[in-house]
Amino acid sequence: MKRDEPKRLGLPGGGELSSNESSAAESAKTVTRLDRWLARRIARGMGDPPVNIALWNGEEIYRSPTPRVGRLVFRDRGALWSTVCSPELGAGDAFSAGRLQVEGDLVEVLFNIYTSLDHASINSFKRNLFGRLPRPEPNTRTRSRKHIHHHYDLGNDFYRLWLDEQLVYTCAYYETPDATLEQAQVSKMHHVCRKVLLKPGMDVVEAGCGWGTLALHMAEHYGVNVKAFNISREQVSFARDRAKSMGLDKQVEFIEDDYRNISGSFDAFVSVGMLEHVGPDHYHDLGSVINRSLKADGLGIIHSVGRNRPTAPNAWLEQRIFPGSYPPSLREMLDIFEPFNFSILDIENLRLHYAKTLMAWLARFDDKVDIVRNMYDDDFVRAWRLYLGGCAAAFLSSSIQLFQVVFGYPLHNAIPMTRAHLYRDADAQAWSFDSTL
Amino acid sequence: MKRDEPKRLGLPGGGELSSNESSAAESAKTVTRLDRWLARRIARGMGDPPVNIALWNGEEIYRSPTPRVGRLVFRDRGALWSTVCSPELGAGDAFSAGRLQVEGDLVEVLFNIYTSLDHASINSFKRNLFGRLPRPEPNTRTRSRKHIHHHYDLGNDFYRLWLDEQLVYTCAYYETPDATLEQAQVSKMHHVCRKVLLKPGMDVVEAGCGWGTLALHMAEHYGVNVKAFNISREQVSFARDRAKSMGLDKQVEFIEDDYRNISGSFDAFVSVGMLEHVGPDHYHDLGSVINRSLKADGLGIIHSVGRNRPTAPNAWLEQRIFPGSYPPSLREMLDIFEPFNFSILDIENLRLHYAKTLMAWLARFDDKVDIVRNMYDDDFVRAWRLYLGGCAAAFLSSSIQLFQVVFGYPLHNAIPMTRAHLYRDADAQAWSFDSTL
Numbered sequence: 083m084k085r086d087e088p089k090r091l092g093l094p095g096g097g098e099l100s101s102n103e104s105s106a107a108e109s110a111k112t113v114t115r116l117d118r119w120l121a122r123r124i125a126r127g128m129g130d131p132p133v134n135i136a137l138w139n140g141e142e143i144y145r146s147p148t149p150r151v152g153r154l155v156f157r158d159r160g161a162l163w164s165t166v167c168s169p170e171l172g173a174g175d176a177f178s179a180g181r182l183q184v185e186g187d188l189v190e191v192l193f194n195i196y197t198s199l200d201h202a203s204i205n206s207f208k209r210n211l212f213g214r215l216p217r218p219e220p221n222t223r224t225r226s227r228k229h230i231h232h233h234y235d236l237g238n239d240f241y242r243l244w245l246d247e248q249l250v251y252t253c254a255y256y257e258t259p260d261a262t263l264e265q266a267q268v269s270k271m272h273h274v275c276r277k278v279l280l281k282p283g284m285d286v287v288e289a290g291c292g293w294g295t296l297a298l299h300m301a302e303h304y305g306v307n308v309k310a311f312n313i314s315r316e317q318v319s320f321a322r323d324r325a326k327s328m329g330l331d332k333q334v335e336f337i338e339d340d341y342r343n344i345s346g347s348f349d350a351f352v353s354v355g356m357l358e359h360v361g362p363d364h365y366h367d368l369g370s371v372i373n374r375s376l377k378a379d380g381l382g383i384i385h386s387v388g389r390n391r392p393t394a395p396n397a398w399l400e401q402r403i404f405p406g407s408y409p410p411s412l413r414e415m416l417d418i419f420e421p422f423n424f425s426i427l428d429i430e431n432l433r434l435h436y437a438k439t440l441m442a443w444l445a446r447f448d449d450k451v452d453i454v455r456n457m458y459d460d461d462f463v464r465a466w467r468l469y470l471g472g473c474a475a476a477f478l479s480s481s482i483q484l485f486q487v488v489f490g491y492p493l494h495n496a497i498p499m500t501r502a503h504l505y506r507d508a509d510a511q512a513w514s515f516d517s518t519l
Numbered sequence: 520m521k522r523d524e525p526k527r528l529g530l531p532g533g534g535e536l537s538s539n540e541s542s543a544a545e546s547a548k549t550v551t552r553l554d555r556w557l558a559r560r561i562a563r564g565m566g567d568p569p570v571n572i573a574l575w576n577g578e579e580i581y582r583s584p585t586p587r588v589g590r591l592v593f594r595d596r597g598a599l600w601s602t603v604c605s606p607e608l609g610a611g612d613a614f615s616a617g618r619l620q621v622e623g624d625l626v627e628v629l630f631n632i633y634t635s636l637d638h639a640s641i642n643s644f645k646r647n648l649f650g651r652l653p654r655p656e657p658n659t660r661t662r663s664r665k666h667i668h669h670h671y672d673l674g675n676d677f678y679r680l681w682l683d684e685q686l687v688y689t690c691a692y693y694e695t696p697d698a699t700l701e702q703a704q705v706s707k708m709h710h711v712c713r714k715v716l717l718k719p720g721m722d723v724v725e726a727g728c729g730w731g732t733l734a735l736h737m738a739e740h741y742g743v744n745v746k747a748f749n750i751s752r753e754q755v756s757f758a759r760d761r762a763k764s765m766g767l768d769k770q771v772e773f774i775e776d777d778y779r780n781i782s783g784s785f786d787a788f789v790s791v792g793m794l795e796h797v798g799p800d801h802y803h804d805l806g807s808v809i810n811r812s813l814k815a816d817g818l819g820i821i822h823s824v825g826r827n828r829p830t831a832p833n834a835w836l837e838q839r840i841f842p843g844s845y846p847p848s849l850r851e852m853l854d855i856f857e858p859f860n861f862s863i864l865d866i867e868n869l870r871l872h873y874a875k876t877l878m879a880w881l882a883r884f885d886d887k888v889d890i891v892r893n894m895y896d897d898d899f900v901r902a903w904r905l906y907l908g909g910c911a912a913a914f915l916s917s918s919i920q921l922f923q924v925v926f927g928y929p930l931h932n933a934i935p936m937t938r939a940h941l942y943r944d945a946d947a948q949a950w951s952f953d954s955t956l
Contacts, residue, residue, distance in 0.1 A: 427867075
């Protein structure tokens with residue numbers, strides 16, 4: 083979006099605000115008292131964060147009372163209004179269009195804004211002028227296909243630019259502080275496999291398999307047979323080619339179909355990074371699918387972005403990046419398990435691992451930014467930097483969590499008594515995230 | 520309760536059922552068609568379990584279609600009726616009175632009955648004749664004191680007969696299959712301490728401290744200062760003596776007070792086996808107490824009996840053994856955490872460890888049963904065997920769970936990235952519970 087196309091936001095430009103001036107173009111540049119009031123309102127709505135806020139004429143309307151980590155610059159009145167009217171969607175769109183600029187490190191600035199937001203009033207901050215909270219679109223079978231196509235069929239060449247070499251597009255697991263992204267993705271896959279006790283010859287179903295990396299990893303390293311479901315055509319096609327080239331196409335079947343159509347009987351149910359796209363209205367369906375397809379002595383794992391408590395999804399992320407997505411609280415996730423009397427065995431929160439993963443992706447993205455710009459355009463680059471950087475900041479500031487939930491049927495008594503087997507190769511020293519950005 | 524006191528159950532004896540016979544005593548012994556029908560109804564209500572059911576005249580009314588593991592014998596009509604009218608409370612009272620006998624291994628028979636019960640209809644099984652589900656008494660401050668006194672002030676000499684030598688009255692943690700109860704209780708305490716990252720000099724608050732073993736363990740092995748709360752007078756008095764004799768009374772303060780009166784600022788909040796006595800109406804209070812007393816970089820752990828989904832408490836256990844107790848589902852437990860935006864970091868289900876713990880307690884209790892009978896009476900012995908054996912069976916059959924929930928404030932980023940530090944001394948081999956009883 084160019085600066086001369088403010089109408090694409092569907093929001094008032096400058097003209098209506100100062101109709102007594104002769105030149106609408108001139109008046110759009112003039113900063114009014116209302117503009118200043120709106121900018122201060124935005125700062126207050128964010129809990130007076132440690133960033134300054136400037137307007138298009140260079141005037142700094144809000145100065146952080148504490149040392150600032152960056153500056154937000156509204157390049158025109160439309161950007162200001164769209165942010166006021168819709169703090170997430172409007173600001174995100176203005177950022178993508180280059181009309182709201184962030185000076186300073188993007189992750190650091192967003193992290194500071196997120197931590198500044200009073201968590202108690204996050205939902206009130208999210209409301210638009212009409213008091214409405216953003217609601218994700220429901221994920222019927224048809225809509226799910228459209229939603230998944232929107233994001234995951236952007237082209238494998240694009241994702242290959244900045245994901246790890248195996249194309250794993252979910253939270254990695256850093257066993258040690260110096261693990262590379264590649265190593266951390268392999269560790270994550272082992273961690274998941276160990277949690278569901280994979281053994282040679284087992285039958286595994288995977289709901290939402292991305293480019294097939296985990297399915298192939300399970301087959302190659304644990305000798306299991308996998309049926310892997312995904313509704314992204316490009317991903318499934320890529321995964322099938324890969325299975326053939328690895329000689330694993332007898333062991334791993336990639337199925338282009340909805341998780342609701344899973345049939346068969348399996349020793350393990352694995353789903354990494356799909357629940358975010360299921361939507362809370364369909365958790366009971368998902369539980370029902372698991373309940374009919376998991377064997378009595380089977381184990382399941384669901385790995386998903388989540389929340390500390392139910393929170394409206396980020397409107398910009400939901401509408402521009404992941405349509406239909408919704409990160410649930412643990413309470414909401416229990417709609418999958420409680421109706422079927424599943425027993426929760428283990429929940430691990432890997433929030434800071436996803437922050438690290440996203441920062442690694444963003445760094446790689448930035449390294450390839452010229453190629454991405456040639457493939458798409460500046461708006462696309464800005465939008466994806468906001469998505470990757472914003473999610474990193476959201477995990478760092480604990481606005482979102484990453485839960486791995488292991489479960490089984492209540493009468494399954496042959497489960498491991500301790501979790502020590504998950505750590506047989508691990509460095510036993512506790513290590514903490516280095517939160518200096 | 521003696522066989523000649525059936526009225527104490529408040530349930531009809533034999534006389535009213537066959538009033539046309541001349542001798543009420545004779546008629547009480549005669550097995551009628553109604554008696555047979557009731558016994559079959561009981562078997563059906565339990566899902567036709569692998570136990571036979573006999574009546575007072577020796578007649579086997581119900582024979583298990585599969586190889587049986589034991590036999591239930593109703594010694595009189597009152598026991599039969601009380602079981603029909605109130606399957607948990609009535610049957611439990613009849614068992615305690617010796618009027619409902621279990622032939623065969625108590626844990627094995629109860630385990631088979633629990634697994635036979637259709638989990639989907641457990642709440643309908645629990646309803647009494649009037650369709651009412653048992654409701655626990657609310658735990659106001661006054662009632663809590665009464666409830667805790669009922670159980671925990673039975674006399675330390677009694678508990679010393681069958682608990683481990685350190686008097687730990689909560690689920691143990693068996694790191695290896697051959698660990699003794701003593702070793703497993705020590706392992707549990709270390710497991711809890713590691714989960715909240717205790718370090719020398721820290722201030723810890725413990726809500727519900729039993730005889731003070733964990734508080735003293737934390738002080739002795741981790742060099743922390745502890746304020747430990749408990750409303751059982753006998754336990755607190757015992758714990759204070761112990762602290763003095765161990766020279767730890769400067770480090771550990773035992774406070775005879777309600778968890779709702781906790782004040783101060785702490786690096787760790789620890790509660791092992793108290794939540795069961797809090798009651799869901801007070802989870803918000805508990806969250807509020809934690810929220811006002813935990814430091815920003817503190818961690819908390821709540822260790823509690825739980826459920827796979829909300830279920831009415833066992834009426835007999837709730838009324839005769841633990842008045843006011845209620846094991847919550849994870850969803851219910853989230854009432855503690857979600858309102859205060861706590862971040863759940865780790866949940867571990869130790870269900871089978873509690874089964875092993877209870878079986879160890881029951882074996883020790885049975886070894887000392889003559890002493891217990893002398894201290895109390897036969898009814899007491901039977902009631903406690905039913906409590907210990909019934910809980911062992913309930914954990915084995917997954918009717919109840921044991922959750923350890925670790926949590927912190929959302930912005931606490933100095934948490935360990937992996938859980939490997941919990942397992943530094945652990946045998947890395949996975950081991951499973953031996954479910955052959």
